[in-house]
Amino acid sequence: MSFADQAYLNTRVSIMAARLFDPVQIAAMAEEDLQTLAGRFDLAPILDQSLGSRAKSRAIEQALIQTLLSELTLLIRPMGPQARALILSWGRLFALINLKTLIRGKLYDLDGDEIAENLYELPSNVRLDLPHKDLFRAENVLELLRRLEQGPYRLIARQAREIYELRHEPFALEATIDQRYFAALAHQVAQFHDANLQPLQRLVGALLDRADLMWLLRFRFRYGLSPSETFYHLVPSFGLMHRERLLELVNLDAIESVLAALPPPLDKLSTHSASIIDVQKRMGTHLYREALHTLRDERPGVARALAYLILRRMDLQLLFALIQGGLLELPRDIVRIAVELAEPNCPADTTLSEASKPRARD
Amino acid sequence: MLRPLPMKHVRLLVLTEDLQRASLALAQAESFHADTRPPEEARLTGAPGRRYGELFRIAHARLDKIGKLTPSGNAPQLQEVRVILEPELQSVTEWLGEIWSECSRYEERHRRLDDEERLVKEQEAALANFANLDIDLGMLRKKTRFLDFYVGIVPRENLHRLEGAVKLADHFLYPYMTSGDNTHLVIVGPAGTKEAQLGSVLQAAGFQHLALPEGLDREPDSKLAELSRRRREIEEERRTLDSRFARWSAGFEGRLQDAQRVLLLAEPLVILDPAIRSSGHLAYLAGWSPAYALQRLRERLEEGLEHPFTLETRDPRSDERPLVPTVPVRNRLLQPFSMLVKQYGIPQYGEIDPTPLFAATFLLMFGSMFGDVGQGAVIAAVAWYWRPRLGRFYLFGIMAGLSSVAFGFLFGSLFGYEQLLPALWMSPLHDPILMLRLALAWGVLFLATACTLAIYNRLVVGNLAGAIFGPHGLINLLFYLSLVWGGLNLAIGEAFGLLPLFLATGSLLVLAVDGWRHLEAPLGEKILVVFIQTLETVISYVSNTLSFLRIAAFSLNHVALAIAIFTLADMMGTFGRVVTIVLGNLFMILLEGGIVLIQVLRLEFYEGFARYFSGEGHEFTPLRMRRTGGN
Numbered sequence: 001m002s003f004a005d006q007a008y009l010n011t012r013v014s015i016m017a018a019r020l021f022d023p024v025q026i027a028a029m030a031e032e033d034l035q036t037l038a039g040r041f042d043l044a045p046i047l048d049q050s051l052g053s054r055a056k057s058r059a060i061e062q063a064l065i066q067t068l069l070s071e072l073t074l075l076i077r078p079m080g081p082q083a084r085a086l087i088l089s090w091g092r093l094f095a096l097i098n099l100k101t102l103i104r105g106k107l108y109d110l111d112g113d114e115i116a117e118n119l120y121e122l123p124s125n126v127r128l129d130l131p132h133k134d135l136f137r138a139e140n141v142l143e144l145l146r147r148l149e150q151g152p153y154r155l156i157a158r159q160a161r162e163i164y165e166l167r168h169e170p171f172a173l174e175a176t177i178d179q180r181y182f183a184a185l186a187h188q189v190a191q192f193h194d195a196n197l198q199p200l201q202r203l204v205g206a207l208l209d210r211a212d213l214m215w216l217l218r219f220r221f222r223y224g225l226s227p228s229e230t231f232y233h234l235v236p237s238f239g240l241m242h243r244e245r246l247l248e249l250v251n252l253d254a255i256e257s258v259l260a261a262l263p264p265p266l267d268k269l270s271t272h273s274a275s276i277i278d279v280q281k282r283m284g285t286h287l288y289r290e291a292l293h294t295l296r297d298e299r300p301g302v303a304r305a306l307a308y309l310i311l312r313r314m315d316l317q318l319l320f321a322l323i324q325g326g327l328l329e330l331p332r333d334i335v336r337i338a339v340e341l342a343e344p345n346c347p348a349d350t351t352l353s354e355a356s357k358p359r360a361r362d
Numbered sequence: 363m364l365r366p367l368p369m370k371h372v373r374l375l376v377l378t379e380d381l382q383r384a385s386l387a388l389a390q391a392e393s394f395h396a397d398t399r400p401p402e403e404a405r406l407t408g409a410p411g412r413r414y415g416e417l418f419r420i421a422h423a424r425l426d427k428i429g430k431l432t433p434s435g436n437a438p439q440l441q442e443v444r445v446i447l448e449p450e451l452q453s454v455t456e457w458l459g460e461i462w463s464e465c466s467r468y469e470e471r472h473r474r475l476d477d478e479e480r481l482v483k484e485q486e487a488a489l490a491n492f493a494n495l496d497i498d499l500g501m502l503r504k505k506t507r508f509l510d511f512y513v514g515i516v517p518r519e520n521l522h523r524l525e526g527a528v529k530l531a532d533h534f535l536y537p538y539m540t541s542g543d544n545t546h547l548v549i550v551g552p553a554g555t556k557e558a559q560l561g562s563v564l565q566a567a568g569f570q571h572l573a574l575p576e577g578l579d580r581e582p583d584s585k586l587a588e589l590s591r592r593r594r595e596i597e598e599e600r601r602t603l604d605s606r607f608a609r610w611s612a613g614f615e616g617r618l619q620d621a622q623r624v625l626l627l628a629e630p631l632v633i634l635d636p637a638i639r640s641s642g643h644l645a646y647l648a649g650w651s652p653a654y655a656l657q658r659l660r661e662r663l664e665e666g667l668e669h670p671f672t673l674e675t676r677d678p679r680s681d682e683r684p685l686v687p688t689v690p691v692r693n694r695l696l697q698p699f700s701m702l703v704k705q706y707g708i709p710q711y712g713e714i715d716p717t718p719l720f721a722a723t724f725l726l727m728f729g730s731m732f733g734d735v736g737q738g739a740v741i742a743a744v745a746w747y748w749r750p751r752l753g754r755f756y757l758f759g760i761m762a763g764l765s766s767v768a769f770g771f772l773f774g775s776l777f778g779y780e781q782l783l784p785a786l787w788m789s790p791l792h793d794p795i796l797m798l799r800l801a802l803a804w805g806v807l808f809l810a811t812a813c814t815l816a817i818y819n820r821l822v823v824g825n826l827a828g829a830i831f832g833p834h835g836l837i838n839l840l841f842y843l844s845l846v847w848g849g850l851n852l853a854i855g856e857a858f859g860l861l862p863l864f865l866a867t868g869s870l871l872v873l874a875v876d877g878w879r880h881l882e883a884p885l886g887e888k889i890l891v892v893f894i895q896t897l898e899t900v901i902s903y904v905s906n907t908l909s910f911l912r913i914a915a916f917s918l919n920h921v922a923l924a925i926a927i928f929t930l931a932d933m934m935g936t937f938g939r940v941v942t943i944v945l946g947n948l949f950m951i952l953l954e955g956g957i958v959l960i961q962v963l964r965l966e967f968y969e970g971f972a973r974y975f976s977g978e979g980h981e982f983t984p985l986r987m988r989r990t991g992g993n
């Protein structure tokens with residue numbers, strides 16, 4: 001990227017960063033009624049449509065994703081091919097959700113319309129290079145996998161087929177898809193050899209740290225996978241959860257031991273966590289801080305743009321939670337808990353001691 | 363010709379049991395474009411065609427997939443038009459489901475054979491690799507009391523993670539060969555303790571065992587022969603599978619064609635589905651139709667429907683204008699130009715269709731910039747010769763070529779020779795100043811016409827303020843014409859003139875005031891923006907007019923290029939001269955012709971369309987019945 005492009009990108013990111021919510025704004029939004037909130041974010045026309053609350057919720061989610069992806073498209077314009085590929089790789093997250101929805105839909109033999117309703121409409125630049133029409137028209141999982149095997153996802157399809165035929169469990173298949181997504185992201189970062197490398201490693205490292213720790217806890221202690229298999233599904237991070245640390249952590253036998261063995265600052269974040277959801281929340285905070293640090297303190301525009309997109313996605317998820325709370329007419333207290341403005345006073349998830357007991361898979 | 367074909371809004375009320383017939387009648391009339399807006403009547407909320415549409419889509423997808431495996435000879439022709447009711451469509455869908463299920467099993471068996479063949483190939487590669495080793499490979503084949511051995515392949519991209527995972531299970535991984543996307547490896551570790559753990563990891567990593575044959579260390583040749591035999595067997599199995607499938611599929615080829623016919627007949631209702639609403643036995647359908655075709659539409663419905671129906675028509679309301687489809691130009695000669703106009707957009711209903719104007723001005727400008735009898739004839743001949751490849755676009759090439767020929771006669775130019783043909787007018791190089799003046803005059807006429815069309819288009823859609831104050835509206839035109847008037851006065855050596863000065867300044871002031879009124883910004887920003895906008899108006903009209911000088915420049919350039927080629931040719935011998943002239947002409951046709959084409963399109967799109975053509979309409983696509991199957 002030329003100096004002018006960097007300056008343009010940095011200015012663009014700085015202007016867009018003004019859209020991010022601050023805690024005061026979030027607290028105020030949580031108190032607003034649905035119509036005011038929707039009106040403020042140009043979502044009122046969707047609420048005015050004569051749709052059911054599920055369809056409205058879906059349309060709002062789609063609109064928020066469109067907002068995020070149109071901002072992504074705007075940000076990648078001045079970028080060079082390498083940076084653009086990285087940001088687009090991050091944006092393909094939604095395309096992978098579509099792929100998983102398709103597979104899950106076919107696996108449970110859902111109606112085509114129902115599957116279609118749950119697919120996101122995505123701009124062509126973040127779509128996967130897949131024969132979507134053929135995949136959608138597949139009448140069962142095996143046919144779907146055959147179609148997948150004909151494209152660039154043939155390796156994942158072959159693996160997925162073996163996993164599917166042996167276990168008939170979508171979890172393993174989805175884990176393979178997720179793992180591939182994060183591995184691709186890590187690979188894209190490793191291709192940088194300039195000033196972008198370090199901040200990107202730190203930022204994407206935080207993303208991977210969160211994913212790795214959550215997968216580790218879930219795979220090991222929820223699904224009862226062996227240390228070897230758990231390790232196999234993880235993606236070594238540039239940050240705190242690097243390969244050697246992962247090898248060490250997967251060998252531990254209880255969640256408490258894993259949390260106690262975490263390096264700073266994760267150890268502080270995870271102490272006194274009551275449940276895996278609690279850990280997830282705190283890891284979200286860690287990612288939020290890292291992204292905010294990159295956005296405020298770093299110079300290279302690519303890392304700042306990615307940090308902005310990560311933060312913006314968090315904000316839009318929060319906005320969606322507020323709107324969904326309004327659509328479902330949930331009590332204000334529950335909504336506050338959902339957007340992390342209040343602590344839950346009921347056990348929202350399995351407690352650590354319960355979750356520590358390894359469970360055999362069905 | 364410039365005005366759009368008048369359209370009518372059509373509202374059709376039929377009994378739901380007549381819907382299929384109505385869809386066929388409308389498809390046969392080929393003059394009904396569906397309007398998918400919900401009806402104003404609140405009770406019309408049913409969607410009677412939904413299930414029908416769902417069945418159609420499933421059947422169509424199955425037919426499409428079956429068609430890829432069993433390509434039938436001829437696409438079926440639709441001989442008889444008949445109503446396809448839902449039970450028939452359902453039975454066809456179910457039958458196609460059974461056929462596809464069998465086809466899918468065939469595909470799956472093929473895939474398994476492919477997989478097995480791949481594995482045999484990997485085994486052959488592994489065998490060739492092991493054959494050179496001087497160790498007892500029998501040890502790798504079976505478990506020992508203390509050690510477990512796994513020999514196999516794994517996708518290359520999984521190797522690194524598998525290495526760590528295997529290490530956690532106290533095993534050791536040794537990759538010994540890479541072939542394609544796979545890595546061949548041996549995993550060794552202590553027997554018993556973590557076998558189950560390792561098994562699940564290997565499964566997740568897509569590990570495939572390569573069974574080492576018995577007696578490998580003694581007779582590798584015979585083992586290789588065995589694997590080669592297995593490959594032949596797989597090939598044979600594949601052939602048997604294919605021939606069995608071909609025999610099986612031949613048995614229902616006729617029925618498959620019948621199914622295609624059923625889908626062709628069901629298609630019109632499915633296309634109309636989004637526009638159909640119902641309440642009880644009453645179904646509602648709305649759309650657009652050219653006014654001239656209404657009588658035929660009514661006749662078709664009267665012929666086709668069993669029960670009474672109501673057909674109401676009315677003129678489009680002004681608020682509906684953006685929704686009214688525009689009937690594209692049908693004139694054969696204008697169609698290639700229409701294709702180019704579509705690259706910019708479709709005229710909105712009521713807007714002037716720029717195609718005829720575009721065609722005329724394009725040919726005029728192209729010919730004047732590339733006037734040569736010989737080169738124009740070559741362009742026309744090439745377009746004629748390649749007409750099968752160019753499709754309808756070949757006419758564009760022929761007309762551009764003929765325009766070049768016509769101007770070639772005016773300029774007296776034949777393959778660059780200026781002496782062979784007497785010029786009907788003059789060579790551009792004889793009076794370059796006149797050429798430049800003419801180009802400027804053409805530019806003024808072009809821009810003034812574009813502004814006039816912009817004013818007309820806005821008036822037609824009821825945008826009076828836009829017609830007067832908007833970009834390229836009446837005030838802009840007034841400013842431009844007074845600027846031209848003053849410019850002409852200066853050109854003939856007089857003063858700019860008080861009246862033109864008053865008109866130009868006054869219109870600029872009006873534009874500035876209008877811009878000020880519509881701007882919401884702090885005072886300083888308002889002053890800056892209005893100043894820049896006003897300055898931009900002056901600069902853009904001046905520069906846009908000067909932009910047309912390129913017409914004269916290219917006509918001069920064409921002659922100058924020819925002179926340069928002849929100068930080069932004169933420096934050669936006879937053969938060199940001929941070659942230089944031929945290649946030079948070829949160069950001029952390809953390079954200069956291409957550049958002129960781009961320049962003219964630029965003038966048309968940027969100086970013309972951008973002023974008066976919104977291109978925000980949508981094309982009239984009437985419901986039609988496909989008479990032939992296939993995609």
